[in-house]
Amino acid sequence: MNYTKLSTCSRIPIYDENPENMGELRIVLYGQSGQGKSTLGGIILGNREIFTSNKDSKKCHTEKKTITGQEVVVVDTPGLFKVGDDREEVVEEIKRSIKHAEPGPHVFLYVERFKEISQEKLDALKVFQDTFGKQAVDYTMVVFTTKKKKINDTIMEKTLKSLTRLTDQFQQRYFVFNIEDIEQQESQLAELLENITRVKNCTPHCYTSKMLQEAEEALKIRKKTKPKPEEEWRSFYDRCGLMGMAVGCAVGYFICGGELTPTTGAGVGAVVGMMLFVGIAFLGVLAKIKIQTCCK
DSSP: OOOEEOOOOOOOOOOOOOGGGTTOEEEEEEEBTTSSHHHHHHHHTTOTTTTTTOSOTTSOEEEEEEETTEEEEEEEOOOBTOTTOOHHHHHHHHHTHHHHTTTOOSEEEEEEESSOOOHHHHHHHHHHHHHHOGGGGGGEEEEEEEOOSOOOHHHHHHHHHHTHHHHGGGTTOEEEEETTOSTTHHHHHHHHHHHHHHHHTTOSOOOOHHHHHHHHHHHHHHHHHSOOHHHHHHHHHHHHHHHHHHHHHHHHHHHOOTTSOHHHHHHHHHHHHHHHHHHHHHHHHHHHHHHHHHHO
């Protein structure tokens, strides 16, 4: 079974690259900490420890090598979600990878472990989209790393199906790479580089600093227009309260008897109804949070 998939090109030529840089292949590695990203970068350059031995893992690390007559530049970025790291600082450093690959990378390798989809994977995807914007999609290929020499076809298909929420975002361009299979490493690498080159050859252009700036501006606009979480919750509780008042008012008015007048009953019903609906809404929120916590 072939575990590589590439879709057709869809980029629109935007940037005319200096002909002197056309012989280069510039790659930026992106992904969470502990996903095999740095190891993969080292394998591409023929030294699997060239990035993993880097003492300052919070900074971008650039290495070059001539492979089959072509200058290959690989930029390893800090891994996301590493315990103790400030996410904003990590993202700012990841942005600097564009300058490390000047005038810009031809390809982003989005590296993830070959495991079923998780919330952390989706969080990493959102960080990538927010950081580099929609234009980065056409310059990106997902590489799933694994250490298993043999993966059952059923498990392979099930895992790939689970990961479509990720691969769909990049037009189903992905590659499964076994970073521990030394015997097949050379053939795997040749196939990976061939696919990377195919992505690059979709157009002679690269992802640029201008595209990064546009992504930053788009994110600022989204943050300004998006309601704050506390405002969303306040609006939600207000709606629940109004609904409860309406229901309680109607019920209290029609079924009230004894000492209370229908008008008084309606008022009491409104208060009770409002408290009931808000209480139910609050319990619903707690239940949702509890379920999400248990499922992580």
